[in-house]
Amino acid sequence: MTVPYRTLGKTLGAGFALFALAACGGENGASVSSEQESKVLPGGGTVKEMVEKRHEAMEDIGDSFKTISDQLKSGSPDLEAIKGSAALIAEHAPNVGDWFPAETSPALGVDTDALATIWERPEEFAAIAAKFETAAGELNTAAQTGDVEAIGAAFKATGGQCKACHDDFREDD
Numbered sequence: 001m002t003v004p005y006r007t008l009g010k011t012l013g014a015g016f017a018l019f020a021l022a023a024c025g026g027e028n029g030a031s032v033s034s035e036q037e038s039k040v041l042p043g044g045g046t047v048k049e050m051v052e053k054r055h056e057a058m059e060d061i062g063d064s065f066k067t068i069s070d071q072l073k074s075g076s077p078d079l080e081a082i083k084g085s086a087a088l089i090a091e092h093a094p095n096v097g098d099w100f101p102a103e104t105s106p107a108l109g110v111d112t113d114a115l116a117t118i119w120e121r122p123e124e125f126a127a128i129a130a131k132f133e134t135a136a137g138e139l140n141t142a143a144q145t146g147d148v149e150a151i152g153a154a155f156k157a158t159g160g161q162c163k164a165c166h167d168d169f170r171e172d173d
């Protein structure tokens, strides 16, 4: 297939060749993706289900984190809202590492914002996931005491780990 494309490119111009390649790549991407996404994982459930599950869990974490942020910014933080949100983040945090089986990499055609760097640099990813778990635990501990200053400090530390992971392992928004 390489030769005909090259010939076409020479005959009809680079623009046409690029268009033909792009169209072809798109079709391949779609079929590889759906085939990979229906694969069953060793731990049960399909690739697609795992990607959906982590998407929802991350959204939960994001919503809870925003609640804490909003409360800290308000003049009179609602401690109950902060406690519930911090507990939810701390509940999810130990599981983050399990949401990224190798079968769910975008390198295999899976539709996800997770970057292939997760599986290229697994030790770095695991290290950040572990730091995040620690930070989220500390945030939860601080939240349950109701000490707003301690909550603020732990909130910042946790946010640093969200950012560290997203910077290297998640597609930019």
Ligand code: HEC
Residues within 6 Å of the ligand: 051, 054, 055, 056, 058, 059, 061, 062, 063, 065, 089, 096, 112, 113, 114, 115, 125, 128, 129, 132, 158, 159, 161, 162, 163, 165, 166, 169, 170
């Ligand atoms: C160890 C890595 C890691 C940590 C820590 C982490 N995230 Fe994520 N997050 C990801 C990855 C990877 C995705 C993309 C998942 C996907 O698309 O499959 C993501 C997605 C998201 C999304 C979008 C949901 C989606 O899938 O579109 C939100 C919101 C989010 N994270 C919020 C947070 C917040 C807030 C924190 C910290 C309190 C956090 N994350 C900590 C790796 C991480």
